[in-house]
Amino acid sequence: MKAGMSLDDPSSKRQAYRAKKQEDRQEMKHVKIDTQNTANKVDLPRKRFYRQRAHSNPFSDHQLEYPLSPGDMEWKLLYPAFYDESTGLMTKQVTIADIGCGFGGLLVDLSPQFPDKLILGMEIRVQVTNYVEDRIIALRANNAETSAYQNISVLRGNAMKFLPNFFHKAQLEKMFFCFPDPHFKQRKHKARIITNTLLSEYAYVLKEGGVVYTITDVEDLHNWMKKHLEEHPLFERLSSQWEEQDACVQIMRNATEEGKKVARKQGDKFIACFKRLPTPTII
């Protein structure tokens, strides 16, 4: 705690809470959960201690850590239960990405739906990423006997800059863009997470037949995302019948914190899903 602060001061309470959580996080973040030890219950993190400005500029030079190439990424630190010590290799690779995962609601709900898939949230804001890490630590520790939530993890990253550093070509099966920042003003549109150039990068890391999921409560942003995806030669819109039968669409509608906020206000939710088309052969 900083000198001159008292514990009655809400900001010092937050500092103390964060410092304690930071300590626990360092200790437990990369730990392989002992499935026999079900005694170590961990409190779920409290969101109010992780408040941060609503927006982080994706063009700023944040101090971000990222691997030089996907082969350099130490995934065993994020998914220790999927690391085979005898071979020194991961038994699975990440195939589902939640881009701008916020407080992690989608990750938590997707986890039991896809127990055999590794799911990664990428989030640019530090405190929000810390919250999700602490949430996953608590869920793993509190469900040690079933080994639940071992398949989800989060990392702090700028998805608009470094995706190909993390993922090989055609590695991903699904990418979620749930309630992305709308950047309403025209001069800010270039900061939107779906643009022509970025779509080519997303197409690179997605496998053929993979799916881009989008949902927003802002109609203008929905039209923008739809237009850019429709115009891109490597994506094709999936039908509303397809959306109706897809389990992820149902989860995405209700799981995320933003989605819940919109539901409370009885706002609209606009959904559009697109399939990654085969890359044409150049003759």
Ligand SMILES: C[S@@+](CC[C@H](N)C(=O)[O-])C[C@H]1O[C@@H](n2cnc3c(N)ncnc32)[C@H](O)[C@@H]1O
């Ligand atoms: C409006 S919130 C939605 C969060 C979550 N998907 C949900 O539905 O509750 C958008 C999130 O995207 C994150 N974000 C914005 N730009 C990003 C970027 N370039 N890379 C990673 N995360 C980003 C923001 O920090 C924020 O948490």
